[in-house]
Structures are given as structure tokens and as C-alpha cells.
Amino acid sequence: MGNQKLYKGSLQTIILQLLASNEKMYGYEITQKVKELTKGELNITEGALYPALHKLEADGLLDVEVANVGNRLRKYYKLTENGSKETANKVSEMQEFLRTMQHLVNPKFSLE
Amino acid sequence: MELTKEQIEIVEHYLQNRKVEYLDLKVEILDHMILDIEQFMNKNHSFENALKMTTIKWEQHFKQRSSFYFGMFYAESKIVVDKAVKEFRPFYFLYLAAYLLPMFFLKNSAISFQEQEVNLINNLLLSATFLALIYMIYIIIKTQLSKQKSTYRFILKTQYIAVVFLIIPLLLGSFLDHKGQLSSIFMSFLSAGFMVTFICHHFYKKHQAVIEKYKRV
Incomplete structure (x- = not known):
């Protein structure tokens, strides 16, 4: 829980990757999914989630869909065509970053 | 539950x-x-x-806050201003460039027209400015009359003041000086005015799209 700052720079990649595997998701669902996948290690607050979603939307990587869910409206986010391409780029950048970090923090072992 | x-x-x-x-x-x-x-x-x-x-x-x-990009008079909830800044930031730099580049360019290399062309060029520029002003007024009236608010409407509201870039050259009536040279100041005004018209058009369309999307549900 103490390493939330380390995850901060990866939030957009996390969101894009989740949307790549889930077609469309709403804000609360994203926070819960991340919590579930990381077994509570990563807790995305609304103060971090919405600025990241709005930035991705402003950059044209996400599109919005509105649906009626019984007694209220719900806003879903989904990847645009550019968003799908950018997800692949960002995930590959992230893998490269992880490999570099692995070499730096644990030089004796290599993934290759 | x-x-x-x-x-x-x-x-x-x-x-x-x-x-x-x-x-x-x-x-x-x-x-x-x-x-x-x-x-x-x-x-x-x-x-x-x-x-x-x-x-x-x-x-x-x-919590209420304002942003450097919109000016201190336009305060809204932090979450609204943060989203608006993300949408508006690239356009802010376009706006600055539209204002500064003609001034810089015309100060360094003057563009002159012959006497018989001066009136034609001036009238063309005046007509384009007039059309841009009419379109800006249309956007202002349409968004003000719209009952629904969106973040894009907030951005639009912060840009209305920039119609002065279109009004001032129209009131003074001349983009060229007595030597037939394009005035760097008025061309900067005009360029900023056209850019603001483009920015308002962009956010007006986005505002309309949001209203349409939520109306359909």
C-alpha cells in the first residue's frame, strides 16, 4: 500500500489495458477491478482515476457511451481505434521499463 | 443493497x-x-x-478553484476545472501562436500591396472578420440558451471575451496602413480572432455532442 506513488505513472497504461480486455467499463468498476486483480495492493482513488480517464478522453484514446441502468444513467468508457493502437505501445513501453528496472534492482538475474 | x-x-x-x-x-x-x-x-x-x-x-x-488557462474570474469545482484544462490546454498554445506569430512575422518582413489592391484586400479581410463575428454571436446565443451544461460549455464561456479580437479591427475598419502594408497588430488581432472562432466551434460541437448523447438515453 505504501508504494502507491510507484503505480501513479502507470495509471493510464493500467486503464487502457483493462479496457482492451473488457470492451467497456465505468469508473467505479475500474477501481474495483484493479483492487481485485492486485488483491488490494493497488487502490485507485477517484482523485486519480477521473483525471486519468478525462486526459485519455481528451487525447481521443477513449470514447464515452451512456446507458440507463435502472434508476440512473451510467457513463461507460471504451477504447477508440487510436486508443487500441496506443494501448499496444504503452504496454510494450511498460514491459521495457520493467525489464530495465529488473536489471537495475536485481542485476544478478535476467529475464532473458 | x-x-x-x-x-x-x-x-x-x-x-x-x-x-x-x-x-x-x-x-x-x-x-x-x-x-x-x-x-x-x-x-x-x-x-x-x-x-x-x-x-x-x-x-x-x-472545492472552488480557477486556472491560469481561463483566468481567475472563472472559478468552478476542482474536478470541472481539471477536466476543462485537459481539453483546453493544446488550444491555449494554438491561440498564443495565432496571436504572436503574425506580429513577429510582419514586424520582420512587411507585406505590402499596390494602391489598387488595398481596398480589395481590406474588404476581403473585413468580410471574413464580420462572418467570424456573426458565427461567434450565434455560438454565444445558442450555448447561453441551452438549458444543459457541460464542461465544454464552461470552456466556451471563458472564451467569449475574445470576440474583442474581431470587434476592434471591424470598428477601426483598416488592416493596412497608408503605405499599403499589412498592420502587424491588426493582423495579430485577426489571427487570434479566427483562432478563437475555430476553438469555440470545436467546443460548441463537443457540447452539442454531449447533449445529444445524454438525450438519446
Whole structure:
């Protein structure tokens, strides 16, 4: 829980990757999914989630869909065509970053 | 546990009091808050307690703030201003470039026209400015009359003042000086005026798209 700052720079990649595997998701669902996948290690607050979603939307990587869910409206986010391409780029950048970090923090072992 | 219609109205009323009236944000914040409250209630908290805990969590995002990009007179909830800045930032730099580049370019290399061309060029520029002004007035009236608010409408509101870039050259009536040279100041005004018209057109279309999207549901 103490390493939330380390995850901060990866939030957009996390969101894009989740949307790549889930077609469309709403804000609360994203926070819960991340919590579930990381077994509570990563807790995305609304103060971090919405600025990241709005930035991705402003950059044209996400599109919005509105649906009626019984007694209220719900806003879903989904990847645009550019968003799908950018997800692949960002995930590959992230893998490269992880490999570099692995070499730096644990030089004796290599993934290759 | 699902909230009742009356309990949802209480949450909506709370958001209304915090001036979260922008359609594109209100829908997702309301939905998220309701789910937060339901989660607390599932852990055996009363609705009142769950609402209180949820509002404490959200309160910081509803504090009033302004931004350098829009000026201190345009204050709104933090979450609204933050989203507006993300949308507007690239256009702010386009706007600055549109104002500064003609001034810089014409100061360094003057563009002159022959006597018989001066009136034609001036009239063409005046007509284009007049058309841009009419379109800006149309956007202002249409968005002001629109009952629904969106973050894009907030951005538009902050840009209305820039119609002075179109009005001033129109009032003075000449883009060229007595030597037939394009005036660097008026061309900068004109370029900034056209850029603002383009920016307002862009955000007006986005505002309309948001209204349309939510109306369809």
C-alpha cells in the first residue's frame, strides 16, 4: 500500500489495458477491478482515476457511451481505434521499463 | 443493497449544492457516489452514515478553484476545472501562436500591396472578420440558451471575451496602413480572432455532442 506513488505513472497504461480486455467499463468498476486483480495492493482513488480517464478522453484514446441502468444513467468508457493502437505501445513501453528496472534492482538475474 | 429513489435524490441534491451541474461529470460522479454508499451500506452502515463517509471522500474535488488557462474570474469545482484544462490546454498554445506569430512575422518582413489592391484586400479581410463575428454571436446565443451544461460549455464561456479580437479591427475598419502594408497588430488581432472562432466551434460541437448523447438515453 505504501508504494502507491510507484503505480501513479502507470495509471493510464493500467486503464487502457483493462479496457482492451473488457470492451467497456465505468469508473467505479475500474477501481474495483484493479483492487481485485492486485488483491488490494493497488487502490485507485477517484482523485486519480477521473483525471486519468478525462486526459485519455481528451487525447481521443477513449470514447464515452451512456446507458440507463435502472434508476440512473451510467457513463461507460471504451477504447477508440487510436486508443487500441496506443494501448499496444504503452504496454510494450511498460514491459521495457520493467525489464530495465529488473536489471537495475536485481542485476544478478535476467529475464532473458 | 440498492439505494431507493428518495435516497438517490438526496445524493443528487448534495451534488446540486456543490454546483456539480455539468452533465458529462454529474452522471459519472453520481453513479460512483451511489456505488460507494451502497458498498458502505453492505457493511451494515446506515444510509446517513454511508452518505457522510462518501461525501467526506468527495468533498475535496468540489472545492472552488480557477486556472491560469481561463483566468481567475472563472472559478468552478476542482474536478470541472481539471477536466476543462485537459481539453483546453493544446488550444491555449494554438491561440498564443495565432496571436504572436503574425506580429513577429510582419514586424520582420512587411507585406505590402499596390494602391489598387488595398481596398480589395481590406474588404476581403473585413468580410471574413464580420462572418467570424456573426458565427461567434450565434455560438454565444445558442450555448447561453441551452438549458444543459457541460464542461465544454464552461470552456466556451471563458472564451467569449475574445470576440474583442474581431470587434476592434471591424470598428477601426483598416488592416493596412497608408503605405499599403499589412498592420502587424491588426493582423495579430485577426489571427487570434479566427483562432478563437475555430476553438469555440470545436467546443460548441463537443457540447452539442454531449447533449445529444445524454438525450438519446
